[in-house]
Amino acid sequence: MSRTIKIFDTTLRDGEQSPGCSMNLSEKIEVAKQLEAMKVDIIEAGFAIASPGDASAIEQIAKTVKDSTICSLARCAEKDIDAAWNAIKQANSSRIHVFLATSPLHMEYKLKMTPDQVLESIAHHVAYAKKYCSDIEFSAEDACRSDLDFLCKAFETAIKAGATTLNIPDTVGYMVPDEYAKTVRYIKEHTKGVENAILSCHCHNDLGMAVANSLAGVEAGIEQIECTINGIGERAGNASMEECAMALKVRKPYFNVECNLDTTQIYRASRMIQTITGVPVAPTKPIIGANAFAHESGIHQHGVLAHKETYEIMTPESVGITKNAIVLGKHSGRHAFEDRLKELGYNLDSEKLDKAFKKFKVLADKKKVIKDRDLEALVVAVPVTDFEERFVLENFVINSGNTITSTAVIRVKKGDEVIEKVAGSDGPINAAFRAINKMVDKEIILEDYNLKAMTEGEDAQGEAIVKLSIDGSEWITGRGVAVDIVEASIKAYLNGINKYYSEY
Numbered sequence: 001m002s003r004t005i006k007i008f009d010t011t012l013r014d015g016e017q018s019p020g021c022s023m024n025l026s027e028k029i030e031v032a033k034q035l036e037a038m039k040v041d042i043i044e045a046g047f048a049i050a051s052p053g054d055a056s057a058i059e060q061i062a063k064t065v066k067d068s069t070i071c072s073l074a075r076c077a078e079k080d081i082d083a084a085w086n087a088i089k090q091a092n093s094s095r096i097h098v099f100l101a102t103s104p105l106h107m108e109y110k111l112k113m114t115p116d117q118v119l120e121s122i123a124h125h126v127a128y129a130k131k132y133c134s135d136i137e138f139s140a141e142d143a144c145r146s147d148l149d150f151l152c153k154a155f156e157t158a159i160k161a162g163a164t165t166l167n168i169p170d171t172v173g174y175m176v177p178d179e180y181a182k183t184v185r186y187i188k189e190h191t192k193g194v195e196n197a198i199l200s201c202h203c204h205n206d207l208g209m210a211v212a213n214s215l216a217g218v219e220a221g222i223e224q225i226e227c228t229i230n231g232i233g234e235r236a237g238n239a240s241m242e243e244c245a246m247a248l249k250v251r252k253p254y255f256n257v258e259c260n261l262d263t264t265q266i267y268r269a270s271r272m273i274q275t276i277t278g279v280p281v282a283p284t285k286p287i288i289g290a291n292a293f294a295h296e297s298g299i300h301q302h303g304v305l306a307h308k309e310t311y312e313i314m315t316p317e318s319v320g321i322t323k324n325a326i327v328l329g330k331h332s333g334r335h336a337f338e339d340r341l342k343e344l345g346y347n348l349d350s351e352k353l354d355k356a357f358k359k360f361k362v363l364a365d366k367k368k369v370i371k372d373r374d375l376e377a378l379v380v381a382v383p384v385t386d387f388e389e390r391f392v393l394e395n396f397v398i399n400s401g402n403t404i405t406s407t408a409v410i411r412v413k414k415g416d417e418v419i420e421k422v423a424g425s426d427g428p429i430n431a432a433f434r435a436i437n438k439m440v441d442k443e444i445i446l447e448d449y450n451l452k453a454m455t456e457g458e459d460a461q462g463e464a465i466v467k468l469s470i471d472g473s474e475w476i477t478g479r480g481v482a483v484d485i486v487e488a489s490i491k492a493y494l495n496g497i498n499k500y501y502s503e504y
C-alpha cells in the first residue's frame, strides 16, 4: 500500500506572520473553513502566545472546524504551551507544535544556550505539552544548518518525551533538493525510535526551492508537508500548497503516494487568500496564476485544440477553475444565483447569501452579463465585510481633468448621521481619500494602493486594494469592487477604515 502524505497548512501562522498578510478574526475563520473544505489534515491556526487576538482566533477556529486537526505553535516555554493548549483544547482533534532551534548559529546567538541546555529544554517542554495533548509535533528550527548528529539527538530526545511528529524545517530556505533528501534519510537512519514518529518537512523559499525540497523530502520518506496557500510566508514564503499537492497528483505514478487534499478547492482558496491579504500572485505562478492555463502561441493553441494533453499536464477543472461561461443577468432570480454559486463551490449561509444577492442585483443593473469571475468577486467580498460598518458610502461626486485640480465630494452614513466632506488634490482618487480623512479623527497613512480589472471586457469590474496604517496600527487591507474604479477605490478605503474600527 502506498503512503499517505498529510497536508499541514500554516497559512494562518507562518503565512499570516509575513508583512502585509495579517488577517482579522472573521477572515481567519473563513480561511480555516476553506482549509477544512479542502480536506487539509492539520491547520496551524496561529501562535497563541503571540497576542490575545491570535489566541482567540485559534480558539474560535478550534470550535468551528470539525474535520481537520487544529494546531497552535509554542516555543519551548511553559507559558507558550499553556496558551497553545488553552486555545486548541476545544477542537475535535488538537495538536501542540513545540519548537526550538538546533543550529550552532541559533543556539549561540539567538538562544544563548549550550547544546546540552537545548536538549534538556526539548525533553522538559515536549513532556510538558504531552501532559495536555497526545498529538505533539516537535520542530528543530534551522534544522538544515544544524549538525546532523546533534539534530538526530534532538529528535531522539523529543521522541522519548512524547513527540509524535518530527519536523525538519529549512528555516532560511538554504537547501537544494538532493541535500534535503539526504538530510531526511540521515535522520531516518540515525534517530532511535524514528519509526514511531511521522517525519515532516517545512521548507522556506529563499532560493526558490521550497516546493522542490518538499518533494525531495517526500521521495526520502517524509509523511507530512507543511505549506501555505499561494506560498505566502516569512520573507520569500513557504512551500506553496497548490504546487506540492498538484505535483503529487499529476505525477502520482512517480511519487506513488496518496494525498487526501481536494484539489478542486485550490483555486477558490487561492482567490480567498489574495482577496483577504491583498497580495496578488504573479500571472506566471504555477497552478493558479492567470497564465497557468493560457496558451498564447499559435503552435500551442493548435496543439491544445487537436489534443489537450499536447501542452496541458492537468486540467483547469482539476484545480477548480471553471469555464468562464455567461451565466446570469439582471433577470436571474435568487435560486439561479444560489445554484450557480453552489456549482462554483460556494455554500453561503442565508445571511451571506442575502448580502451577496443584493450586491448581485446592483451589479446586474450595471453589467449586462455576469460571469463566474464576477460572481466570485461578489462572494469573496462578503466574508470580508462581515462586521459592523461604521462608515457606509451614500454617494460621491468627482470633478477631474488634466487642467484643473481634482475635487471630491463624499457623502457617507455613520449610523443615522450623514456626513459630507469636500477635498481637492492633483488626482481624483487622492481627492476622495482626503475627503474621507476629514471624517475620521485618526491619522491615516495610505501605505499601498493597487487597482486591477477582475474580469475582462469594457464593463469589467475593478478591484481596488488599499493597505492602511491608522494611528500607527499594523497594515490593514481594505478592498472594494465596482465597475467604476473611483467607486472601487473609495469602497476599499472605507473598508480598511471600517475594519480598523471593528478591531481596535
Ligand code: KIV
Pocket (backbone or CB within 6 Å): 014, 099, 139, 140, 141, 142, 167, 169, 170, 171, 172, 202, 204
Ligand atoms: O521556519 C521555521 O523554522 C518555522 C518553525 C517554527 C517550524 O516556522
Ligand code: ZN
Pocket (backbone or CB within 6 Å): 014, 169, 171, 202, 204, 234
Ligand atoms: Zn517557517
